[in-house]
Amino acid sequence: xxxxxxxxxxxxxxxxxxxxxxxxxxxxxxxxxxxxxxxxxxxxxxxxxxxxxxxxxxxxxxxxxxxxxxxxxxxxxxxxxxxxxxxxxxxxxxxxxxxxxxxxxxxxxxxxxxxxxxxxxxxxxxxxxxxxxxxxxxxxxxxxxxxxxxxxxxxxxxxxxxxxxxxxxxxxxxxxxxxxxxxxxxxxxxxxxxxxxxxxxxxxxxxxxxxxxxxxxxxxxxxxxxxxxxxxxxxxxxxxxxxxxxxxxxxxxxxxxxxxxxxxxxxxxxxxxxxxxxxxxxxxxxxxxxxxxxxxxxxxxxxxxxxxxxxxxxxxxxxxxxxxxxxxxxxxxxxxxxxxxxxxxxxxxxxxxxxxxxxxxxxxxxxxxxxxxxxxxxxxxxxxxxxxxxxxxxxxxxxxxxxxxxxxxxxxxxxxxxxxxxxxxxxxxxxxxxxxxxxxxxxxxxxxxxxxxx
Numbered sequence: 001x002x003x004x005x006x007x008x009x010x011x012x013x014x015x016x017x018x019x020x021x022x023x024x025x026x027x028x029x030x031x032x033x034x035x036x037x038x039x040x041x042x043x044x045x046x047x048x049x050x051x052x053x054x055x056x057x058x059x060x061x062x063x064x065x066x067x068x069x070x071x072x073x074x075x076x077x078x079x080x081x082x083x084x085x086x087x088x089x090x091x092x093x094x095x096x097x098x099x100x101x102x103x104x105x106x107x108x109x110x111x112x113x114x115x116x117x118x119x120x121x122x123x124x125x126x127x128x129x130x131x132x133x134x135x136x137x138x139x140x141x142x143x144x145x146x147x148x149x150x151x152x153x154x155x156x157x158x159x160x161x162x163x164x165x166x167x168x169x170x171x172x173x174x175x176x177x178x179x180x181x182x183x184x185x186x187x188x189x190x191x192x193x194x195x196x197x198x199x200x201x202x203x204x205x206x207x208x209x210x211x212x213x214x215x216x217x218x219x220x221x222x223x224x225x226x227x228x229x230x231x232x233x234x235x236x237x238x239x240x241x242x243x244x245x246x247x248x249x250x251x252x253x254x255x256x257x258x259x260x261x262x263x264x265x266x267x268x269x270x271x272x273x274x275x276x277x278x279x280x281x282x283x284x285x286x287x288x289x290x291x292x293x294x295x296x297x298x299x300x301x302x303x304x305x306x307x308x309x310x311x312x313x314x315x316x317x318x319x320x321x322x323x324x325x326x327x328x329x330x331x332x333x334x335x336x337x338x339x340x341x342x343x344x345x346x347x348x349x350x351x352x353x354x355x356x357x358x359x360x361x362x363x364x365x366x367x368x369x370x371x372x373x374x375x376x377x378x379x380x381x382x383x384x385x386x387x388x389x390x391x392x393x394x395x396x397x398x399x400x401x402x403x404x405x406x407x408x409x410x411x412x413x414x415x416x417x418x419x420x421x422x423x424x425x426x427x428x429x430x431x432x433x434x435x436x437x438x439x440x441x442x443x444x445x446x447x448x449x450x451x452x453x454x
Contacts, residue, residue, distance in 0.1 A: 346423070
């Protein structure tokens with residue numbers, strides 16, 4: 001084993017919550033090393049948001065053509081070629097790791113590959129190299145949660161799914177969250193004949209408005225996806241016919257045969273290999289416990305950001321980027337001069353149509369003692385829905401009584417991901433419902449619907 005090497009900063013992870021920190025410190029002349037056990041780029045760019053949305057874009061095109069068929073478009077013979085679609089995805093993902101690594105090297109950052117673990121408060125080991133640094137920044141993201149069921153190793157991960165060379169005909173998704181619904185919509189439109197979502201609760205997508213979720217479930221079932229609620233998976237077995245998934249419902253035990261079973265039942269901080277105890281870094285089941293300065297509360301030499309940090313914020317890419325910026329500012333200042341403040345945070349399920357949300361759900365607003373009224377409407381008869389032949393559209397907006405402040409906005413339909421961004425911006429600026437009505441948007445556009453939603 002070589003002698004201990006000295007650095008100003010060691011960054012563990014090479015995704016959104018890590019890359020900006022490494023670059024910012026290197027630009028100020030710090031000696032920086034960055035390490036990841038996987039190709040540089042992180043989950044979002046390589047195994048999550050970005051490649052997924054490229055597949056969604058293809059399935060959106062097919063869905064759009066099907067909706068327009070008979071309305072002036074002749075779309076006979078349009079179908080998705082899975083191999084070509086995956087090649088399209090790789091036009092983006094294949095370029096990410098070498099581009100990042102080259103950029104780091106140009107800044108003088110030492111680029112390392114392997115699993116890092118702490119061996120002291122500010123010392124880590126990667127293979128046969130031992131690195132000591134003034135600071136360590138951790139941004140290792142999340143991994144699929146352990147379900148503790150027999151045959152769990154037979155489950156495919158989202159990473160496995162996004163690297164599929166061919167499309168299985170029978171697919172079961174375990175869990176009713178983002179991953180399951182988005183992937184189920186993709187594979188069903190791509191030609192999978194039997195697609196099932198098994199969700200243990202009474203309603204899936206629990207962080208979204210339940211009335212809009214119910215409409216999305218209806219649309220999902222209409223697409224030919226079997227959404228089974230209150231269905232708790234008990235185990236998975238390999239058979240001559242592929243895989244057999246055992247699950248329990250209110251009516252008793254059931255089984256499903258499939259070619260592939262995909263883990264979509266939640267993710268947890270990816271901290272298992274780090275040996276945090278050796279560094280005296282405290283962690284909860286939500287991640288490394290940090291202050292609002294993104295500094296470990298138990299070891300001031302360690303910072304953390306993103307899905308592996310316990311901040312109470314949603315695990316979303318823009319959040320990790322913002323947290324990384326705060327960490328970088330405080331690292332360079334040598335003290336905690338910046339503290340994270342979270343604006344209204346929008347999120348979207350990229351099904352077709354998409355479902356989006358920002359702010360409070362009704363239940364949470366009531367629990368917070370907010371007095372509000374609700375603007376809820378199905379909007380299949382609105383021009384923006386009619387012109388694209390999409391009947392599954394709706395919105396729900398919560399408006400505080402007295403102030404007119406928008407405290408929650410929830411949208412289902414084409415354009416929802418951009419409408420929710422505008423709601424987030426309006427809420428962050430403190431605009432009232434009446435002020436939103438007074439905004440003049442380009443018409444006709446999805447944005448022009450906002451005035452009618454409030």
